[in-house]
Every structure is written in C-alpha cells, then in structure tokens.
Amino acid sequence: MGGEPWRRTDTTLADGRQLHYYDPPGGPVRDARDERPLSPVRTASELRYDPLLDTWVVVAAHRQERTYRPAREDCPLCPSRPGHPTEIPAEDYHVVVFDNRFPSLSDATATSVAGRAGRAGGLLATRPGVGRCEVVVFTPHHDASFADLTPDAAGLVLAAWTDRTAELSALPSVTQVFCFENRGSEIGVTLDHPHGQIYAFPFVTARTARVLASVRDHARRTGRNLFDDVLAAELHDGRRLVAENDAWTAFVPHAARWPYEVHLYPRRRVPDLLALDDDERALFPPLYLDLLARFDRLFATPAPYIAGWHQAPAGVGHDELALHLELFTIRRADEKLKYLAGTESGMDAFANDIPPEAAAGRLRAVAR
C-alpha cells in the first residue's frame, strides 16, 4: 500500500504458512528464510450447528496438541537467533502477523472435510471449519506488554489490525474478522510473549448477531441508531466515563459484566477499522496505552485482561454496527478472580460484584 506510513513484507514459513512483517517506512529488508524442518500443517476443523442456540461451534481436534507454556528460551514468538529458529525468521522485527500453526479455522481444512459436509444436515448440520486464525506479535521484547509500546509502535499494531481486517474480509470464506488480545496466564494464555490473535470467522458470531438484532429492534421502535443513543446516554450520565480525547471516548458500561470493563468508541460512528480517519488513528494509541496502564495499576500485579475489536462483519450491518473495543479483566481483587460458573456458563446470566460507577471511579483514580 503506497503512501501508507508503514510497510508490509510478506514471506512464507517452511510449512507453507504466510507471515507478514509490518515495519515503519525505510525499515530493513526482510529476506530471512525459515529453514526449520517443519511438517505440513494438518487441520481438521468442523463447524457444528447448535439448533438450540442457533449458532455454530468449532470442533478442532488437532488443537489438543498445541504448544503449551514453553520455557522462556523456547519462546516461538521471539526473534530467531543463531541455533534457535522461531516462528519469526528475522533477528529483529517491529510487528509480525502469521498464520497460527494450530488454527481453529483454516481454509486448508476445506478439502479434507468438505466431503463430509452435509452428511448430517438439518438440525445436526456440519460444515468445514474454513476461515483463518492469525497470531499478531506486538513487539520483539519477550518481557514487555502492550502497555509498554510507544505510541508509534501501538499505531503500527493498529495499522496491522486494519490491514488484516481488509485482507481477511475479502476472502470468500470469511464473514467476520475479530482482532483481540488475551493477556495473562489466569485466562489461559499459553505464551507469555506479548501477542494477540485474529479470528476470521466463516459466520456471524452469536454475540454480533444478538447485538445486530437489538440495533434493528431499536431502529424499528425509535428510528435511531442504538449505538448512537447508548453513547449519548453514557456521555449525558457521565458517572462512568473513564477517559477521552478529541476522537475517542472510554467508559465503563452501565451494565458491565466484568469487575473492570471499559468500552472504547470513536466519537464518530464507523463500522470497522478500515473506516477510521487519520485523526482517529493518531489519537487511538495514546488513549489505549493510557487505559492499559491503568489496568496495570488496579491491583498489586498487572491485571490479566481480554481486549477485542467489535466491528461490522463483511457485508452485514455496515450502516448499523459501531466499531468499538471492549477491554476487561476477570480479576475482582488482588487474589480473587471472577469465574464463569453455573449462572454465567449455564444461563448466560452475569452478576458483577463491582458497581460500574465504582469501577469507573477507580479507573479514573489510577490515572498516571
């Protein structure tokens, strides 16, 4: 993409997976080759239809053997060193995105499973688990976190998320692109090196389908957009605002499910990352880095968190859904986690011990 303030270099790993370097303009030539003797990736993902919940579940048996908490010196996301090749052939990098070696969803799965699709149609429908799962490595520094990035480096990650959304959305197999980060062993992260993931789903997720139904119901009743009205109501109420700048607003939602939960919206409603303008791109890193730094200061040790971009699926709800990021921690006190047990996992009924106004007040208080 000429004229962009970043440069992408593509390469192919030894097993055929794609890897993309995202660098500032004028960065080094990326010609390192992956010399590892990798066996080909084998995937056998299926989508199973759940007729009671009207959604799809991914069944991915090959993932049971995925890499699980390797020793620090075996980190597959660090730069390669002589005698220690990793997933990233280069000896240094800025931001890297590559195909997950243990993907839940893969276009390579299509041929192997396609013949079995439809064998049990109707209520017990099955489809091949096509789509993509990518890994986004935020920094070459193993012990850093996203919050340690410079604004320029965070802007490069935003550029990578945007570029991946554009490329993956254009694939015939892909309906919805979800860029997210899981941080912390408490939520099951198996690699400590700062990284996120991208899931390119072949269906509209249950969460997005529910939200879209709410948006359409609200439009039928009021003629207005639900996201516009929610954002206006939160700004008017004001008690749950956490931080803002000229382009972005961060607040704890009125009905937060998680002990500390922040929704970050551009002031201007846009459907996806592609629609952000230059100002919005420039003003995202400082506010997001500020929020992450506050999450690091909530407790005696940095909080585990989940952060994810909600954006309109390809060709679905473009004029109705609003791009936003949801950031939350499952930690409710220094030594206590919120677990999803019977009521949440069984009934999708959430109880939150921290009043959203108290959470917002605490997040305001821990500003640097």
Place this chain on the structure above:
Amino acid sequence: MGGEPWRRTDTTLADGRQLHYYDPPGGPVRDARDERPLSPVRTASELRYDPLLDTWVVVAAHRQERTYRPAREDCPLCPSRPGHPTEIPAEDYHVVVFDNRFPSLSDATATSVAGRAGRAGGLLATRPGVGRCEVVVFTPHHDASFADLTPDAAGLVLAAWTDRTAELSALPSVTQVFCFENRGSEIGVTLDHPHGQIYAFPFVTARTARVLASVRDHARRTGRNLFDDVLAAELHDGRRLVAENDAWTAFVPHAARWPYEVHLYPRRRVPDLLALDDDERALFPPLYLDLLARFDRLFATPAPYIAGWHQAPAGVGHDELALHLELFTIRRADEKLKYLAGTESGMDAFANDIPPEAAAGRLRAVAR
C-alpha cells in the same frame, strides 16, 4: 406435602434467613436453634439493563466480601458441633436448603433499592435485584461428593430441587428458577463441602430467551417442537449416546461447547421438575449418579464440573421448553483447562478440541 416420601421442616436462622431440612419420612425432630450472634443480612442488588445484548446484569456490591475458602474446621456447611455452630443448627442432617447469606438476588433488597429504580430509565434502566439465592447442601459429609450419594439420598436432593422450584416459582418476584451445582476449585468454588445453589431470577435469562426464540422459529417453520426433533435426531444418529434407562437419555450434543458435556433428558417432554412422574423420579438418581461417576473417572483426579437444570420459567414457554440437565467439565486433559478467553467471552464463539463423538466414546468407556 402429605403423602410425599420425604418430610420438610422449616426454621429461621439468627439473622432471619429461612432454612429447610429435607428428611426421609420418620426422620428426627428438627428443633435445633441457631444461637449465633449474626448481624442482619444487608443486600443492595441492582439489575442493570444491557441494551446491546437485551438482557439484565446483576450488580451486587455486598458480595465482594463473601466467605472465601474457609479452613476445613470452619466449614459453614458441616453440621453444628458444640462450640462450632455453622449455618446448619442441627448436629446431623440429610439435605438442607437455606437462604444464601451473600445473595446476588434477594427480596429484602427491594425496599432499599426501590426508591432508586427508574432514576435512569430507558437504555440505562435499573431495577431492584429481587429474587432469591439459596444454598442446597447435599450431604453432611464434608469430603464426599454428589457422586457418593446413595440413590435414595440423590432422590431426596431431587425432591428438594422440585419443592424449591414450586415454592420459589410462586413468589411474585420470581420468573425463572435455576438449580445447579458448581464442583471444584478450578471453577471458583469457594466451599469444598458438597453443595449446590438455586437462583430464582426476576427475569427470563438470556440463555433461555435464546432457546425459546429457536423453539418458536422451528415451530413456525415445521409445526414441530425443536426439543422433540433434536432428541429424535440424536437417538437416530446414536454416535453420541452415553447412557440411558427407561425414563432418561444422556448424550453429548452434536455441537458440544465443552470438552466433556452431557445433556440428560427425560424421554417424555415435560416443562419442569414439577412435571416429572414417579417413574421418572425413581429412575433419575441411578443414571445421574452413573454419569457423575464417569466424570470422576475421565482424568487422574475427579473432574471439576458444572451441572444445571434447564426448566421452563414461570408462565413462559411451558408447552415449548423441555426440562433437561446439562453437565459439563471445563477440563480438557489431566493438567489442562478450557479457558473462556477472547473468542468465547468476547464473541460468544466456542471452539472445542474434543470431537463430541470422541467425548461420548470416552464417557462410554469409563462406565463402571
């Protein structure tokens, strides 16, 4: 309830909470009194409306200080001993149900919060967190588990669940009664003593609302009941059946979300526990105890699990919803848990590493 094969005795704890003993007929007189100097229960639960997901979230600040992993000798669910009064005044018992001292939902909350209801209506609506939260103690034996119960004892628990469903459903504040058990510290259980919980919600849960929408859509398209058709399809397919008897069928669902997940249905569709007939009641304990014993044998140590009864809410979907129990573990291998991270908690998109047919085969293989 005269003529029942069990007897209930009611008492009141020192802070005004209700406690119910469920005993076999002819059991001991229950006249022990709670002599503890308990301060009154204070609750301040609110329901917050989530306009994007069209559901309610419970905010219960007073729960942040709830009892958390007490030492064995301080177990509040063991029988009282001289000098060691517990939540249960008696020195022995069979099954006991009492009001949770730290309830997410409480009818006592109505007066304290009612005045604030409606202060922010519309999109940011708030209601008092009325309803009930009860604790069900399955056995006086601290180190036992539900799977250790005799069929008669398990039948007494079933009687208690049924009686509680009847009594709680009749409360003006209550819409839906959910009886469930969380077992194992891995899912956040804070008391080791074998017990379950009952949530009596003042709204239809999001999960049940979704299922009811699917049932109604299926009826519009086919004229048939979705639960009937799913059960028939699973029986016809057969690969995921785990166990059955003359009244009950247990199978791993086609689109299981969890590593090991079993749905247990009465063969005859009924809306709730109250509608089970004598044969169904008599045949539930042996099959359920068998399933729990299999979960205990899946791994080197007994699996943590969540088990919950799905039943029709009061006055909602009575002719459409089917009573069933859902039992699942979050453990996927001896030392590995399934975590709900970005895709599940963010997008409600589940990936399962264990094919449901393999899970069913393993559950058949570990039968005693």
